[in-house]
Structures are given as structure tokens and as C-alpha cells.
Amino acid sequence: MKYADFLKTYFPEDFVDQLIKAQEGEAISGLRINRSKCHDLGLFRMLEKHPFVKQAYLFDKNIHAFGKSVYHQAGLYYIQEPSAMLVAELLNIKDDDYVLDLCAAPGGKATHAAQFLTEDGLLVANDYNYKRALALQENIERMGIKNAIILNNDVKKLAEKYQGVFNKVILDAPCSGEGMFRKSEEVSEDWSLEKVHRLAKLQKELILKAYTLLKKGGILIYSTCTFNPLENEEVVKELLTKTQASLISLPEVPNSKRGLELKEALRLFPTDYPWEGHFIALLRCNDEHQRFDLKVNKSNIDNQSLKLFNDFVRLNLNLSFDKTRLYKIQNSLYYQPKNSLNTDQLKVLRLGLKLGDFKSKHFVPSHSLALASQKKDWQKVLELNKEETQQYLKGLTFTHQADDGYALVTYNSYILGFAKIVQNQLKNHYPKALRRDVIL
Numbered sequence: 001m002k003y004a005d006f007l008k009t010y011f012p013e014d015f016v017d018q019l020i021k022a023q024e025g026e027a028i029s030g031l032r033i034n035r036s037k038c039h040d041l042g043l044f045r046m047l048e049k050h051p052f053v054k055q056a057y058l059f060d061k062n063i064h065a066f067g068k069s070v071y072h073q074a075g076l077y078y079i080q081e082p083s084a085m086l087v088a089e090l091l092n093i094k095d096d097d098y099v100l101d102l103c104a105a106p107g108g109k110a111t112h113a114a115q116f117l118t119e120d121g122l123l124v125a126n127d128y129n130y131k132r133a134l135a136l137q138e139n140i141e142r143m144g145i146k147n148a149i150i151l152n153n154d155v156k157k158l159a160e161k162y163q164g165v166f167n168k169v170i171l172d173a174p175c176s177g178e179g180m181f182r183k184s185e186e187v188s189e190d191w192s193l194e195k196v197h198r199l200a201k202l203q204k205e206l207i208l209k210a211y212t213l214l215k216k217g218g219i220l221i222y223s224t225c226t227f228n229p230l231e232n233e234e235v236v237k238e239l240l241t242k243t244q245a246s247l248i249s250l251p252e253v254p255n256s257k258r259g260l261e262l263k264e265a266l267r268l269f270p271t272d273y274p275w276e277g278h279f280i281a282l283l284r285c286n287d288e289h290q291r292f293d294l295k296v297n298k299s300n301i302d303n304q305s306l307k308l309f310n311d312f313v314r315l316n317l318n319l320s321f322d323k324t325r326l327y328k329i330q331n332s333l334y335y336q337p338k339n340s341l342n343t344d345q346l347k348v349l350r351l352g353l354k355l356g357d358f359k360s361k362h363f364v365p366s367h368s369l370a371l372a373s374q375k376k377d378w379q380k381v382l383e384l385n386k387e388e389t390q391q392y393l394k395g396l397t398f399t400h401q402a403d404d405g406y407a408l409v410t411y412n413s414y415i416l417g418f419a420k421i422v423q424n425q426l427k428n429h430y431p432k433a434l435r436r437d438v439i440l
């Protein structure tokens with residue numbers, strides 16, 4: 001069966017024809033401002049504002065190469081499909097929520113969720129695909145997020161450990177991606193009815209697991225970027241039938257549609273706006289999920305490492321750290337979130353903010369520490385000119401007059417990373433994986 005014929009069994013024929021036509025057009029791209037870093041919205045004044053998401057803009061990627069800009073590297077914004085931005089926006093995250101994003105890579109919804117949290121809140125971002133989880137890690141670090149635990153596990157594994165822990169859970173499920181057909185021919189050619197059924201079965205398993213992770217009164221947001229009801233309404237109905245969960249009505253989004261039978265859910269189609277489209281449903285947990293006694297990982301830093309780290313802090317930073325939150329994993333040092341969780345038996349990529357590594361009796365700060373800092377946190381800040389910035393982001397060593405020692409590196413006052421000055425030579429510490437030509 002063809003994708004269009006399949007959809008016509010659920011939606012009016014002329015609507016499906018319009019949908020297919022809309023997918024043949026060029027999709028608009030979106031970018032969401034990182035409120036903790038970008039203080040000059042003038043940089044985006046030429047762009048159209050997102051119709052429903054605050055501090056988000058729309059752009060044509062054939063005209064603007066925002067992904068290649070120095071400001072992208074500096075974490076001023078996250079490039080995200082415009083309909084996907086509604087997911088975290090509609091979750092009503094409170095600043096001290098414990099938020100879990102189960103299928104988080106590459107991090108669109110997770111980095112958005114983090115924007116609503118203060119250090120009293122916690123973000124746990126997970127993805128079971130290792131390569132994708134690394135991309136998630138890169139994006140969380142680029143955005144300067146400090147209070148996130150990044151995990152690389154199957155949803156089932158998390159459900160065994162974190163039952164009843166979270167106020168908010170995001171399940172942006174793996175799906176057949178019908179909304180992405182215009183972007184990717186590969187996705188559209190890979191579509192089959194058998195795949196839809198297989199994914200629907202998986203999504204039903206995942207939503208039941210996701211639900212158990214919530215506290216009573218907590219909220220689950222279920223989303224996909226696909227249109228067929230088997231992967232959307234039918235999955236939500238599975239949860240409604242098997243638990244006491246209840247649907248919460250999502251606010252009106254002008255010109256969008258409601259769920260089939262489930263009027264509380266939202267359906268965003270490319271016929272409504274030039275976006276790819278999403279299905280979104282919000283569910284309240286009305287069951288009591290028994291919580292296990294989870295002891296926070298106790299600080300395990302040894303005296304020698306603590307001394308090296310304290311020496312580094314004294315010489316380079318204007319910050320102090322709560323010793324009880326320092327945690328060593330092999331040679332790396334982390335600053336656990338204020339409200340951290342035990343992570344025994346899980347595959348952990350980041351336990352809060354990675355501060356740096358111990359290398360042959362020295363403490364070397366990490367790129368993530370630089371990007372999560374503010375200029376006032378460092379004793380030495382080097383503002384680079386255009387040419388130096390290009391060199392720095394390519395990973396080159398060059399001459400720069402400054403006192404010896406570690407320094408934060410900025411361009412136009414925005415933080416790019418850090419470097420070490422040795423006899424007026426700037427030793428480049430920009431991570432190899434991120435080195436590239438950028439547009440200034």
C-alpha cells in the first residue's frame with residue numbers, strides 16, 4: 001500500500017491530496033534563541049518570528065546558513081523544525097521540575113526544556129543510540145546547560161530504576177516520520193505499512209513504560225512527527241485503556257487540527273503552516289508509582305584530585321564549588337546537578353557539568369565548563385578579532401599577547417571556548433570534533 005492511500009483510509013481524500021502537495025514545497029527552518037546566552041535579538045531582526053513560540057524565528061536555509069555561523073558554535077540558538085518547538089513549549093515546565101526526555105537525541109526538545117529550569121530543577125536526557133546520544137551531549141554542552149544528566153540507555157532500563165521520580169516526561173517517540181517526507185527522500189522511500197505496525201507496537205510499549213516514570217500528578221507529553229493514527233491516537237488510547245491516565249486539553253493553535261476522536265490532542269500539518277508537522281498529546285498521571293530509594297552518588301573525589309582542582313579554580317576562576325557535588329568518573333571530574341539522581345547500573349555520558357580531566361598531575365578544564373560559564377567567572381578573558389576567531393575555531397595555534405595561563409576565549413563578547421597562553425602563544429583547546437570554517 002502507498003503512504004497516500006493509507007492516509008486516505010483515515011482522512012478525507014482532498015485533504016490528503018493537499019497534504020502531499022504541501023510536502024512537495026520547500027520546508028521552512030526554525031531557530032530557537034538560547035535565552036541564557038543570547039542577549040542581542042537584533043542579530044535576528046531580519047527574520048520572521050515564529051507564530052507561537054517565544055524567541056524563536058523562521059528562516060529559509062537556502063538564504064541563511066545559520067548552522068555555519070560562529071554564533072551557532074557559541075550556542076546562541078538551536079536550529080529546530082518549527083512545529084517541533086511546540087512540544088516543550090506546551091509542557092508548562094516549572095523551574096524546579098524533574099524533567100526526563102526519554103528519546104532525546106539530537107536534543108531539540110531537551111535543550112528547549114532546559115530553558116525553563118533553574119538549578120533547582122533537573123533535566124535527564126536519554127537516547128539508546130550511542131552515536132545520537134553523543135550528538136545530544138554536544139548540543140547540551142553547546143547550549144551551556146549545567147543541570148543535565150545525559151544517559152545512553154533503553155527506555156525499559158530507565159523504567160526499572162526511576163519509577164515515580166519525574167514531574168514531566170517527554171516521549172518523542174521513534175516513528176515512521178511522515179512529516180519528514182519533504183525533507184528526506186530516504187525517509188519516504190523507507191515507508192511501509194509493515195514499518196508503521198512495527199513502530200506502533202514499540203510506541204505502545206514505550207508509552208506504558210514512560211508513564212511509570214511519573215509521580216502522581218506528573219505530566220507526560222507524547223509526540224511524533226508522523227500523521228497516521230496508528231502511531232498517534234492508538235498509542236495514546238493504549239495508555240488510557242491500561243492505566244488511569246487522563247488527557248489534558250492542549251490550547252488552540254490557530255489553523256491547526258485536533259486529534260482524531262481525541263479532541264484534547266493537537267495535530268500540526270504542513271497544510272496549516274510551512275512546517276513538517278507533529279502530533280502532540282498531553283497526559284496526566286493519576287496512578288501512584290512506587291518510588292525506589294535512590295541514594296544520590298556521593299562525592300568520590302580523592303584528596304590529590306581535589307587539590308589539583310582547587311589550585312586550578314584559585315588560579316583561573318572566580319567561582320566556588322560545593323565539594324559534595326564533585327564526582328569523578330575515571331579521570332574526568334563532574335559537577336553534579338544540585339538535585340542529582342543515582343545513576344548506578346546505567347550508561348552515563350554526563351553526570352551534570354563536565355568540569356575537566358586530570359592529565360598527568362594537572363587539571364585541564366573542559367570545553368563544556370567554558371560554554372557553561374559567564375565572562376565574569378574567569379580571571380582572564382581574551383576577546384579575539386575576526387581573523388583570530390577563524391583560526392581558533394579551526395584549531396590553530398597563533399600568537400596572542402597575554403599573560404600565561406588558561407583564559408576564556410570570546411568573539412563579540414560571546415564565549416567560544418578556552419585556550420592556554422604560553423609565552424604569547426595561544427595553545428588551542430577547541431575540541432577537535434568541533435573544528436571548522438565558520439561564517440562571521
Ligand SMILES: C[S@@+](CC[C@H](N)C(=O)[O-])C[C@H]1O[C@@H](n2cnc3c(N)ncnc32)[C@H](O)[C@@H]1O
Nearest residue numbers: 103104105106107108109128129154155172174
Ligand atoms: C524522534 S527521535 C527524537 C528527537 C528528539 N526528541 C529531538 O527533539 O531532537 C527518536 C529517538 O528515539 C531513540 N530511541 C528509539 N528507541 C529507543 C528506546 N527504546 N530507548 C531510548 N531511545 C530510543 C532514537 O535513537 C531516536 O534518537
